[in-house]
Amino acid sequence: MLKLENIEAGYTRQTIVLRGVSLEVPQGKIVTLLGANGAGKSTTLKTIMGLIDDEPRKGSVTFQGNTLTHKDTESIARSGIALVPEGRGMFKDLTVFENLMLGAYHHTATAQSTLQDVLKRFPRLEERKNQHAGTLSGGEQQMVAIGRALMSRPKLILLDEPSLGLAPKFVQEVFNAIASINAEGVSVMLIEQNAKKALEIADYAYVLEHGRIVLEGTGAELRENENVKELYLGMTHVPDSGVGRFRRKRRWN
Amino acid sequence: MSLEQAIRLLIIGIEVGSIYALVALSVVLLYRTSRVLNFGQGELALLACFLTFTLTSRMGVPLWLSFLAGLAASAVAAGAFYFFLMRRAKAQDPMGLLILTLGFSLFANGGLSLLFGVDNKQMPGFVDVIETWQIGNFSISKNSVLVAVAGLILMIGLYFFVQKSKIGLAMRAVSQNPEVAKALGIPVNVVLVSSWAVAAILGSAAALLLAPAISLNPSLMLDPLNKGFAAAVVGGMTSLPGAVLGGYLLGIIEAYVGNFVPAFKLALAFILVILVLVFRPHGLLGEKETRRA
Numbered sequence: 415m416l417k418l419e420n421i422e423a424g425y426t427r428q429t430i431v432l433r434g435v436s437l438e439v440p441q442g443k444i445v446t447l448l449g450a451n452g453a454g455k456s457t458t459l460k461t462i463m464g465l466i467d468d469e470p471r472k473g474s475v476t477f478q479g480n481t482l483t484h485k486d487t488e489s490i491a492r493s494g495i496a497l498v499p500e501g502r503g504m505f506k507d508l509t510v511f512e513n514l515m516l517g518a519y520h521h522t523a524t525a526q527s528t529l530q531d532v533l534k535r536f537p538r539l540e541e542r543k544n545q546h547a548g549t550l551s552g553g554e555q556q557m558v559a560i561g562r563a564l565m566s567r568p569k570l571i572l573l574d575e576p577s578l579g580l581a582p583k584f585v586q587e588v589f590n591a592i593a594s595i596n597a598e599g600v601s602v603m604l605i606e607q608n609a610k611k612a613l614e615i616a617d618y619a620y621v622l623e624h625g626r627i628v629l630e631g632t633g634a635e636l637r638e639n640e641n642v643k644e645l646y647l648g649m650t651h652v653p654d655s656g657v658g659r660f661r662r663k664r665r666w667n
Numbered sequence: 668m669s670l671e672q673a674i675r676l677l678i679i680g681i682e683v684g685s686i687y688a689l690v691a692l693s694v695v696l697l698y699r700t701s702r703v704l705n706f707g708q709g710e711l712a713l714l715a716c717f718l719t720f721t722l723t724s725r726m727g728v729p730l731w732l733s734f735l736a737g738l739a740a741s742a743v744a745a746g747a748f749y750f751f752l753m754r755r756a757k758a759q760d761p762m763g764l765l766i767l768t769l770g771f772s773l774f775a776n777g778g779l780s781l782l783f784g785v786d787n788k789q790m791p792g793f794v795d796v797i798e799t800w801q802i803g804n805f806s807i808s809k810n811s812v813l814v815a816v817a818g819l820i821l822m823i824g825l826y827f828f829v830q831k832s833k834i835g836l837a838m839r840a841v842s843q844n845p846e847v848a849k850a851l852g853i854p855v856n857v858v859l860v861s862s863w864a865v866a867a868i869l870g871s872a873a874a875l876l877l878a879p880a881i882s883l884n885p886s887l888m889l890d891p892l893n894k895g896f897a898a899a900v901v902g903g904m905t906s907l908p909g910a911v912l913g914g915y916l917l918g919i920i921e922a923y924v925g926n927f928v929p930a931f932k933l934a935l936a937f938i939l940v941i942l943v944l945v946f947r948p949h950g951l952l953g954e955k956e957t958r959r960a
């Protein structure tokens with residue numbers, strides 16, 4: 415459904431962040447992208463959405479057979495891809511209702527019925543409909559961010575670290591929501607710090623290091639991989655034949 | 668000071684204040700959506716005035732129609748200026764863009780002077796500027812009332828546009844977080860063109876309301892523009908209600924102070940600005956910190 419081929423991208427001409435990334439999100443699946451801080455995960459999503467001017471400098475992005483490379487963000491969004499940005503991207507001074515409606519900017523006809531669906535999925539947003547988004551808790555903001563993305567009735571949803579900074583109860587709620595959105599037929603690309611949970615729900619996973627995909631496989635395969643266990647799942651066994659590029663940077667959980 | 672005189676000065680203050688408030692609103696609206704100050708605002712307003720003047724005084728087109736044509740022309744010119752120049756400018760930093768609007772202002776002022784002349788023209792108005800209403804032995808200028816009421820209607824209109832319309836909502840979203848707005852598929856360019864156009868309409872309406880009481884020439888907007896910028900700073904640059912408050916406050920204070928110490932009138936706006944910048948840099952109703960990280 416979504417296919418990235420040899421993507422090279424960065425923010426300035428002199429620097430490169432993605433050094434030839436290829437990956438695929440099949441229809442109806444959950445694909446997760448893991449990687450240390452600064453590996454280029456968010457940059458990958460921004461490149462897909464066409465948010466960085468004149469990027470990618472090499473490679474192509476195709477979605478349902480159509481090329482998205484160098485199209486403007488508006489038409490990429492309209493083709494059925496929605497982004498839940500890193501840090502939730504709230505319009506803080508706008509109400510929850512206004513935030514949600516902005517997600518349906520090009521879908522006026524279906525906005526009301528989609529809104530009802532979203533409020534049914536996240537009932538606590540109903541009570542807070544007229545509250546400024548900036549005054550919500552982190553977990554509630556994440557629900558607004560996901561709900562807002564759903565307002566455009568996307569075929570593919572890109573989530574950038576949706577569980578970051580949330581209490582365990584909310585983390586579980588977010589993962590449940592992702593699973594149920596996917597069960598309704600929406601394909602998912604998930605970036606997560608919580609590798610354990612991400613690998614549990616993902617059909618397929620990629621590991622990104624320094625702008626390159628260094629490992630890929632099904633969720634189950636990666637859960638059993640020694641490097642992943644050590645670096646991303648925080649298990650203590652140290653393999654002596656570790657891949658050189660893998661560096662211990664940070665442990666999750 | 669007699670009560671009568673106090674009321675008369677208050678009315679003048681409100682009249683002038685509405686002009687300042689409209690200009691300040693145009694400054695703030697643009698600043699919020701595109702983080703830029705437009706020095707060309709005055710020339711856009713002049714375009715509206717000259718066109719209105721030419722249509723109605725030279726060609727006999729009804730005033731209200733000329734008025735609308737003037738507003739439309741400045742809206743289109745502003746939208747086009749943004750779309751074809753500002754948006755494509757290689758120097759996208761605030762200073763580069765500021766210089767671009769300054770260049771546009773100088774260029775447009777020259778062009779308008781060449782086209783329409785630098786002589787003083789008598790701009791027609793909806794009411795005769797010397798006519799008054801008598802209430803007992805108290806007389807009140809019809810033009811003052813017209814300006815104040817028209818200003819108020821425009822501000823209410825702007826409120827509904829920004830708060831209740833879809834494009835107004837999109838404007839607020841873009842002003843808070845342009846990248847997220849873009850990622851949601853909101854047509855950021857349409858939003859920005861619209862905010863340039865609406866800002867031009869506000870500034871032009873101020874000029875069209877002001878011109879009949881003084882004379883129309885290429886430096887018509889110099890003073891009101893300075894005062895409008897000052898009012899915007901006093902109100903807090905990012906706050907639309909702040910712009911209205913700053914405009915009225917400046918107009919009213921100016922009316923009273925100018926009455927007693929006329930020499931002081933010119934400096935007043937800038938004294939207010941300095942006071943605000945020293946004691947309350949975010950303005951009366953502005954946000955304390957910048958929202959954009």
Ligand SMILES: Nc1ncnc2c1ncn2[C@@H]1O[C@H](COP(=O)(O)OP(=O)(O)OP(=O)(O)O)[C@@H](O)[C@H]1O
Pocket residue numbers: 425426431449450451452453454455456457458500
């Ligand atoms: N707007 C930007 N301008 C310039 N460089 C940037 C910008 N955003 C990110 N970078 C750089 O690109 C590299 C990859 O950043 P990116 O945000 O994609 O990492 P990430 O994998 O999402 O990390 P994290 O887990 O911390 O979110 C980093 O070196 C970062 O400094």
Ligand SMILES: [Mg+2]
Pocket residue numbers: 455456457500574
């Ligand atoms: Mg990131």
